[in-house]
Amino acid sequence: MASFVPVPAGSDFPIQNLPYGVFSTKDNERRRVCVAIGEHVLDLSAVADFYPESVRESLQSTSLNLLMGLGHESWAVVRKITTELLLKGSKLEQNSPLASKALIPQSTVEMHLPAQIGDYTDFYSSIHHATNVGIMFRGKDNALMPNWKYLPVGYHGRASSVVVSGTPINRPYGQTLPVDGQPPVFGPCRLLDFELEMAFFIGGPENKLGERINVDDAWKNVFGFTVMNDWSARDIQKWEYVPLGPFTAKNLGTTISPWVVPVAALEPFLVDNFPQDPSPFPYLKHQQKFNFDIKLEVSIKPENKSEKVICKSNYKNLYWTVLQQIAHHTVTGCNVRPGDLMASGTISGETEDSFGSMLELSWKGTREVDLGNGEVRKFIKDGDEVIIRGYCENNGLRIGFGECAGKVLPAIAFS
Structure with missing residues (x-):
């Protein structure tokens, strides 16, 4: 698998990883769910329309708790679609205005606790x-x-x-x-x-x-x-x-x-x-x-x-x-x-x-x-x-x- 997003050699975050996090930016302080890819984050709230309605709310949330609560079948669906969006030739790559909006350099974001930790x-x-x-x-x-x-x-x-x-x-x-x-x-x-x-x-x-x-x-x-x-x-x-x-x-x-x-x-x-x-x-x-x-x-x-x-x-x-x-x-x-x-x-x-x-x-x-x-x-x-x-x-x-x-x-x- 190869992503259209550059992934430097030795990066923690190739397309086979796609770890989840929660971030904000200086121009948008609302916390958003993302995955890491190379030196960028993919804002999942910005691309939520690509996913089934059953998971969209969790991708538009301010923490990972809703996604965590959906269960392993939903996690597999989100991971599959996220991977497809980041592949070379994907619908996201072909929509350059959306890609520019959804892919944000990690150097410009503030990362937060990924979830509201109850216990x-x-x-x-x-x-x-x-x-x-x-x-x-x-x-x-x-x-x-x-x-x-x-x-x-x-x-x-x-x-x-x-x-x-x-x-x-x-x-x-x-x-x-x-x-x-x-x-x-x-x-x-x-x-x-x-x-x-x-x-x-x-x-x-x-x-x-x-x-x-x-x-x-x-x-x-x-x-x-x-x-x-x-x-x-x-x-x-x-x-x-x-x-x-x-x-x-x-x-x-x-x-x-x-x-x-x-x-x-x-x-x-x-x-x-x-x-x-x-x-x-x-x-x-x-x-x-x-x-x-x-x-x-x-x-x-x-x-x-x-x-x-x-x-x-x-x-x-x-x-x-x-x-x-x-x-x-x-x-x-x-x-x-x-x-x-x-x-x-x-x-x-x-x-x-x-x-x-x-x-x-x-x-x-x-x-x-x-x-x-x-x-x-x-x-x-x-x-x-x-x-x-x-x-x-x-x-x-x-x-x-x-x-x-x-x-x-x-x-x-x-x-």
Whole structure:
């Protein structure tokens, strides 16, 4: 397939990708649904008349929620027609005034959160990350908690502080315990960290309260994937997480890429699911492949200096699949809704250069991470920009997620 829209070599956004996003421009501040193609966005509201009436309202909306709610059959129709419109010789290419209006350079648009996120759940599904953290805090013999291989561990996060790439993050204040056995202190977080994650948006008709989503049907509820940085205040987390888990250490901000890559674009990169032992309970067991070879990397860019890649990992390192995550999330009858966001948890590999957080890379602050130019880090400093990228690549085809970036600003002082 070749598009009439130029796609530079190495672009994240060839015609085989067509990730969804929401954008606005200076001369039109209304938010609109789009797909990325090369260095442009295609404004789907401008070309909505090419689509069946059943999907037009969703393409003319200010978020992706309506499209997410239509279900997988409608997603396939929209993707098919969008691809056809962008092919060489298409009706859109032949209508040059419409093409000029609908195709807008990415350099001139502002990207927004792709959906109104009703709920946000963060899982803990990387066995290498869970093992590393367990070794640090409990020792090698008790690295994994007894429940870890029996269910996808997770917690409910804060949807209101999920932000789009490029949004600055202020260093948070909180209570910490610098010295065990001494009283806590209050002040700015000292051990600010990133977490290399991916997330997916729930789609499809929502299940009603009391209804479960079967693991074999859960693929129908996966609209698409995005890259995530779940910012974490490690010293605040250490003091507050007992007995109910993460709270203010995790609600300071969660950054996602503006682009949502549909599952159809990732299918050429399917790989075997991670081996599971013991075998999961029947409600979590599925034969369908739903694991992907997505290459991930994290860079840190100190203020006024060049960025340095500090780790490389891969989505295929996840022990629990998103189908299992959905099945477990709803096994109680919990209802999920289009636009809900579910994250993977930190994605670490087996080797030290594939660890997906500063907590692991610095091994709880006992090692320095070299950023070049005389810069080293144990945790994130003010002025640092953390940039996460993800892409699939095979036989010359690259499917990317765009950047997930955020710069850390100093803590806002109390007046």
